[in-house]
Amino acid sequence: MSFQAPDAAPAAEETRRSRREASTKPQKKTARSARTRSEGRLGWYLAGPAFLVMIAVTIYPILQAVFDSLFALRLTAPDEREFVGISNYSVVLSDGVFWGSLGVTLFITFVTVAVELVIGFGLAMVMHRAIKNLRGLMRTAILVPYGIITVVSAFAWFYAFDINSGGYVNSWFDWLPGIDENLNWFASQGTALFVIIASEIWKTTPFISLLLLSGLAQVPGDMEEAAKVDGASPWQVLWRVILPNMKAAIMVAVLFRALEAFRIFDNVFIMTNGAQGTEVLSLLAYRTSIGRLEIGLGSAISVLLFVCVIIMAVVAIKGFRVDLAGSGGDD
Incomplete structure (x- = not known):
């Protein structure tokens, strides 16, 4: 014991x-x-x-579009409506024009978001690492394109590339292969989509850079220093430390920008009006409702566009697997 x-x-x-x-x-x-x-x-x-x-502002238009999509309704005879159920959806989904417009919309969305994410991250890194005395000036300069109205920006890009309106791009860049004074950028699908996508990237990349800049501010500096002390290369610090801690900001940037790009209308309407295979879903809904006066079919296209946006949002949120509510930590 x-x-x-x-x-x-x-x-x-x-x-x-x-x-x-x-x-x-x-x-x-x-x-x-x-x-x-x-x-x-x-x-x-x-x-x-x-x-x-x-x-309150959005629920009525959505419900009204769903209601109108169930009727055979023309704008010239609003009182002569006939209930057709889902027939409008069957007509739209069986039309190759709809699927072609969907493909063009998805292509524009994917390319613009991917390029903007890369360029926006680079700009965010520059703003984040810039000297304090220059940060305000750099952020202001980068945000200038985003402050321009979309219609004004679209017209500026159109007149810069349109040879019939005295466009100057051909004369400035005729030293590049494939570019000469007679090149009509809006005469083929490839070059027209290039101008549309370029104008979108120039206009909205500052939005991506701002969101990513807020994500960079949340990356712990001591983790970066510890990784450098352990001998990690700049690329390893980027992939192993910075990007994982920016996952929430990247998800928000991709989600917001993808939903906006999927609903593109102004640039396409002003530059090509859907010609040369550049018609997108928003423009197709507009042309069907206003151009052809088919309110029922146009409403069906709008509802399908809304459904596509919801699907994209769900896929993005599930794909990133980010808990935004808990991203701020417990302390």
């Missing part, structure tokens, strides 16, 4: 310590849960009014 006494005291102390830790863990969990609920309520208080206004 005399030899067991020295071991009994540490054992008893360890038991008491374990009990104290066990008793404090539920309290921490309860406190964290209470804080989470409090932050959730605060979020709804702040965003709730704007959310309700947005729902």
Whole structure:
């Protein structure tokens, strides 16, 4: 017994310590849960009014489009409507024009988002690493294209490339292979899509760079320093430290920009009006409803466009697997 006494005291102390830790863990969990609920309520208080206004403004047009898509309805005879159920959807989905427009829309969306993500990340890195005295000037210069109205930007790009309007691009870049003074950029699908995509990239890349810049600000600097001390190369720091910690910001940037690019209308309408195989879904819905006065078919196209946007949003959120609610941490 005399030899067991020295071991009994540490054992008893360890038991008491374990009990104290066990008793404090539920309290921490309860406190964290209470804080989470409090932050959730605060979020709804702040965003709730704007959310309700947005729902009130958008819910009626959506429901009206769904309702009109179930009828054979022409704009010239609004009182002569005939219920046809899903026949309008059958007509749209069986038409090759719809699938061609969908393909063009997806192509523009994929290319613009991919290029903007790369260029926007580069600009965000420049702004993030820039000297403090130059950060304000650089951010202002980068944001200039995004501050221009889309219609104005589209007209500027159109007149720059259109040879019938005195476009100057051919004379400036005739030293490049394949470019001469007689090149008509809007005469073929490939070159027309190039101009449309280039104008989109120039206009909206600053938006991507701003979102990614906010993500860069959340990357812990001590993790970068630790990786460099361990001998990691700049590429390893980028792929192993910076990008994983920016996952939420990248997801938000891709989601917002993809949904906006999928609904492209202004640039295509101004530059080609859908000619040369450049018609997108938004323009097809407009031409069907306003050009052909087929409100029922146009509404069906609009509803299908809305469904595609919802699918893209769900796929993006599920694909990135980012918990935006918990991305801010528990502290």
